Amino acid sequence: MTTTVEVLGFARGPDWLPWAVQYFFLIGVSCAAFFLSLPGLVWRLPSWRTLSRLALLAALISGLTAPVALMADLHQPGRFINFYLHPNFGSWMAWGSFFIPLYVGSLLLYAWLCLRPTLLRLAQRAGRLAVVYQRVSYGGHDNRQAIGLAALAASLGAMLLLLYTGMETMVVSARVLWNSPLVPLLFLSTACVGGLGMTLLVAALAGRRDVAPALNRGLALALAATFILLAAWFAGALSGQASAAAKALTALALSRVWATTGVWFLGTAAFTLWLAVRSPQSLWSTALLALHGAWLLRWIVFIGGQSIPRMGSTWFDYSLGIGPDGLLGIAGSLGLALFLYVVLTGLIPWDERAEA
Amino acid sequence: MTCPPDPGRRAFLSAIPVLTAGIAAPARAADTRSPHWGMLVDTRRCIACQACTMACAMENATPEGAFRTVVATYAVTTAEGATGLSIVPRLCNHCEKPPCVEVCPVGATFKREDGAVLVDGDRCVGCAYCVQACPYDARFVNHETGKADKCTFCSHRVEAGLLPACVETCVGGARIFGDLHNPESEISKRLKEAGNAVSVLKPEANTRPNVFYIGLDAALAGRVDGVSAADMMWRPDHQGG
Ligand code: SF4
Ligand code: SF4
Numbered sequence: 001m002t003t004t005v006e007v008l009g010f011a012r013g014p015d016w017l018p019w020a021v022q023y024f025f026l027i028g029v030s031c032a033a034f035f036l037s038l039p040g041l042v043w044r045l046p047s048w049r050t051l052s053r054l055a056l057l058a059a060l061i062s063g064l065t066a067p068v069a070l071m072a073d074l075h076q077p078g079r080f081i082n083f084y085l086h087p088n089f090g091s092w093m094a095w096g097s098f099f100i101p102l103y104v105g106s107l108l109l110y111a112w113l114c115l116r117p118t119l120l121r122l123a124q125r126a127g128r129l130a131v132v133y134q135r136v137s138y139g140g141h142d143n144r145q146a147i148g149l150a151a152l153a154a155s156l157g158a159m160l161l162l163l164y165t166g167m168e169t170m171v172v173s174a175r176v177l178w179n180s181p182l183v184p185l186l187f188l189s190t191a192c193v194g195g196l197g198m199t200l201l202v203a204a205l206a207g208r209r210d211v212a213p214a215l216n217r218g219l220a221l222a223l224a225a226t227f228i229l230l231a232a233w234f235a236g237a238l239s240g241q242a243s244a245a246a247k248a249l250t251a252l253a254l255s256r257v258w259a260t261t262g263v264w265f266l267g268t269a270a271f272t273l274w275l276a277v278r279s280p281q282s283l284w285s286t287a288l289l290a291l292h293g294a295w296l297l298r299w300i301v302f303i304g305g306q307s308i309p310r311m312g313s314t315w316f317d318y319s320l321g322i323g324p325d326g327l328l329g330i331a332g333s334l335g336l337a338l339f340l341y342v343v344l345t346g347l348i349p350w351d352e353r354a355e356a
Numbered sequence: 357m358t359c360p361p362d363p364g365r366r367a368f369l370s371a372i373p374v375l376t377a378g379i380a381a382p383a384r385a386a387d388t389r390s391p392h393w394g395m396l397v398d399t400r401r402c403i404a405c406q407a408c409t410m411a412c413a414m415e416n417a418t419p420e421g422a423f424r425t426v427v428a429t430y431a432v433t434t435a436e437g438a439t440g441l442s443i444v445p446r447l448c449n450h451c452e453k454p455p456c457v458e459v460c461p462v463g464a465t466f467k468r469e470d471g472a473v474l475v476d477g478d479r480c481v482g483c484a485y486c487v488q489a490c491p492y493d494a495r496f497v498n499h500e501t502g503k504a505d506k507c508t509f510c511s512h513r514v515e516a517g518l519l520p521a522c523v524e525t526c527v528g529g530a531r532i533f534g535d536l537h538n539p540e541s542e543i544s545k546r547l548k549e550a551g552n553a554v555s556v557l558k559p560e561a562n563t564r565p566n567v568f569y570i571g572l573d574a575a576l577a578g579r580v581d582g583v584s585a586a587d588m589m590w591r592p593d594h595q596g597g
Contacts, residue, residue, distance in 0.1 A: 001435055004442075004575065004582030008404075008429040010421075011584075015484035015497045075482025075502035082462040082481050093485050094461035173561070174455065174491035247579075311446065311493045311557075312428050314584040 004313070011316035014306035017325045019073035021302050022333045023066050024165055025194060025295045027100075028187060030063030031158035032195020034107060036218075041114045042151045044144075050352060051199070051211040056111055057341075057350045058198040063107050065337045067100055072329060092168035099164055103157025110150035115348060117142045122348070129347075162188055169301065177248040177305035182233045189229055190294045192222035193272075197290025204283040205341075206351045213280040219290055223273040226297075230266070251308045255315065258304045265300060269293045391535035392471040393509050394566040395523070396543050396554075397445050399573075401530035404429050404443045408522035408531065412447075415510065415521035419500045424448070424507040425522055430576060442573045445531070447522070448473060448494040448507035449557060449565030456486035456495060465504065471536070471566055472509045480504050491561040491578075509533070536566065546570075 033055045039045045040052025071077045083097035120140025123133035166184020173179045196219045203211045236242030237249040252258045272289040275282055307316045320326045344350070404427050412418070412425045425447035433439040450473045457465050457473065464479035465486050475486075480503040487495045487504060498505035510520035518524070523533040534543035547554055547568060556565040558578040575581070 002575070003433045004580055005431045005433075006428065006580060006582055006584040007431050007441075008406075008427070009584065010423065010426060012487075012493050012496050015487045073483075075484065075497050075499075076480065079479075079481045082464075082479055086462045086464075086479060088461055088463040091459045091461045091485065093459065093483060097461065168485075171459070172488050174489055178488075306488075309493075309579055310491060311578060311580075312584070313580045313582040 006313040009312040009314045011307075011309060011312075011314040013316050014303055014318060016302055016306060017073055017329065018299075018303070018320070018327075019069050019325070019329050019333070021295070021298045022069035022330060023073060024169075024187070024298045024302070026062040026066035026069060026333070026337070027161055027165060028191030028298075029194035029198045029291075029294065030059045030061075030066060030107070031103070031162050032191045033058035033062065033199050034154055034158050034195075036195060036199055037114075038151060038155070042148055050208060051203075051214060053350050053352070054202045054206060054208065054211065055195075055199045056114065057344060058195065058202045059107060060111055060344060061202075061337050061340045062198055063104055064340055065333055067104060068336060069329075069333045070100070072324075072333075092164050092171060096161070096164045096168060099157055099160040103154060103161050106150055106153035106157055110147065110154050112136075113143060113147045113150050116140050118348060162191060173244070174310055175305050176244040176251070176308060177301060179244040180233060180236070180242060182229050182236075182245075183301070186226065186229050186233070186297065189222055189225040190297045193219060193226060193290050194294030196222060197287050197294060200283055200287035200290065202341075202350075204287050205345075208351060209281060209283055212283050212286075216276040216280045216282060216286055219286060220273055220276040223269060223276065223290075223293075226269065226293075227273070248305075248308065252304060255307070258300070258307070261296070261300055261304065265293065265296045268296075389537055390469050392537045392566075393450070393514065393533065394471065394536040394543055394568065395447070395450075395509070395520075396532040396546055396568045396570065397572075398530045398532070398546075398570045399443055399445070400571040401528040402427065402443050402445060402526075403528050404441065405527055407525045407527055408445065411521040411525035412507070415513070416508075418505065419498055422496050422498065422505065424494075424505070428576070430573075430580065430582065432573070432575075442576055444557075444569075444572065444576045446492065446494070446557070447567060448490075448509075449492055449563065449567040450507075450509060452564035452566060454563060455489040455491065455561075459485045459489040461485060468511075472511050472514075473506075474508055474511060475504045475506065477501065477503050491558055491563065 036055035037052045037059060040048035040050070041056060071080060074080060083094065087094040087097070089095065116137050117140050119133045119137035123130050123137055163184065166187040169178045169187070170181060170183045196215050200212065200215050200219070203215065233242070233245055234249070237245035240246050252262060268289060272286060272293055275289065276286050303318055307318055309315055322328060324332070406427055409423060409426050413423065416424055418424055425445065427443050427445045430442045431439055432442045450471055454467055454473050457467055461483060462479050462481055464476045464481070465473065466476065467473050482497055482502045482504065484497050484504070487497060495504055495506040497503070510518070513520060520533055523531045532543050532546055534541040536544060538544060550570050553570055554568050555572050555574070555577065556568055
């Protein structure tokens with residue numbers, strides 16, 4: 001047997017940094033949480049009212065943080081205007097630059113339309129901000145038609161975002177871990193896991209255990225879908241039917257770090273599924289585990305996927321630094337999400353009990 | 357996508373009367389047809405001295421630890437126990453069907469009429485999508501400029517009637533640069549002579565490279581199934597400059 005030692009070669013480091021992981025995670029979470037807001041706020045199903053309001057808060061927090069993480073991942077953020085001045089519509093990323101403002105803009109409009117009556121009620125309570133609430137409520141009408149239209153635009157934006165984020169990754173045939181038709185579906189199913197997780201987290205912070213059973217039911221379904229998709233990916237890889245997946249699996253299985261990370265992901269996802277089914281009242285635990293799973297899948301796909309050598313034999317041995325391109329980036333975007341949570345919950349009561 | 361006009365063409369033609377021996381190959385391309393630049397790497401002549409790696413780094417001022425070209429070197433031990441050195445000089449292949457161009461969201465990466473795949477540094481947003489799409493790891497984001505970086509076939513030199521720095525410096529004459537459209541060019545003749553012995557990196561990627569190899573070990577044409585000695589060696593990304 002011939003053996004080969006790469007005496008001199010080099011590995012390129014990942015150019016999509018943890019910021020990219022944060023973006024793909026947060027935008028997926030936001031889109032999924034937005035869809036959870038529809039039954040209560042657009043279709044006005046009474047049993048969904050509380051859950052949907054909390055989901056809207058979850059969608060806003062993650063949806064407003066995501067574009068900041070994306071900008072931070074650009075090495076020339078000041079030039080983002082070029083996306084609009086010179087779009088190359090043959091690239092999924094170019095389409096994404098139009099889908100993001102469509103979604104975020106219509107999400108903000110939708111949220112404002114839904115919150116106008118609440119804002120008016122706040123204005124009617126005497127307080128220092130009464131004038132501001134009065135102005136922002138703009139009459140405080142509950143315009144169902146306008147809400148429906150804004151929800152339609154945001155739904156379109158969310159679907160397009162879920163589509164483009166998956167396709168943008170899938171079409172890169174140079175990256176064996178990305179180049180699978182199952183990747184967009186896995187991004188979709190784990191976006192649902194993350195969206196449900198974020199809504200559970202917001203519910204946990206608000207102390208609304210009553211919404212836990214419904215959210216945990218959804219979480220169990222989303223995780224089951226994720227496992228079916230993962231089983232299909234492994235089947236394709238092991239049978240050799242999917243050659244890119246087969247190469248990716250062989251490479252990752254030989255890497256101690258990534259094999260351990262993969263097993264950890266599968267183990268924690270299975271535990272989350274078990275917990276969601278066995279303990280439907282869980283709030284904090286399923287919330288944090290779901291967010292962890294949705295985030296970790298993207299970490300494996302993006303950072304692991306970029307570590308597999310494309311030429312030669314040298315792996316890029318990624319280690320998470322503490323600087324802005326590493327831990328500080330992750331902490332920074334989570335900090336922004338926390339800031340938004342504090343501001344939004346400080347200004348607006350999202351729990352109807354508090355509004356009463 | 358339309359290619360930007362090539363202002364260098366006139367400069368290239370006007371430079372012809374002052375050609376030196378070293379620029380013979382591009383000079384032959386200066387007929388009425390547009391040239392189509394390509395490179396042939398005769399690995400049998402390469403001694404893995406890395407003079408090209410250094411010349412490129414000096415010419416193009418690449419940041420420490422980032423290379424536009426490198427001579428990857430392998431110790432291959434056969435079943436009989438004989439160990440020999442195999443090499444693959446790597447650079448951008450200036451592909452005919454470059455996936456890096458397709459994905460660039462702002463059209464900053466483009467393929468010029470003369471075959472060179474270039475980056476418009478004023479337009480690039482540093483999104484690194486092209487870096488992901490290149491099957492050859494030929495690109496990187498230059499952390500000094502924040503823009504995509506790669507081999508340009510030394511366009512600035514070629515436009516001035518000079519050879520790319522790696523070709524100019526190659527001790528063994530292993531790198532031959534020239535016009536693939538011109539049947540009389542050195543590269544065209546050598547490619548014709550070599551016939552079936554010519555290969556490209558990762559042909560299955562269907563990118564149709566314009567960098568060709570003679571004497572390339574097929575096992576080294578893409579991802580190499582082997583172990584890396586890199587972890588035992590000095591690496592700027594690990595040990596610091
Ligand atoms: S080798 Fe890579 S960077 Fe060069 S043209 Fe081909 S795809 Fe683009
Ligand atoms: S890094 Fe620059 S050249 Fe590469 S895809 Fe992004 S904008 Fe285009």
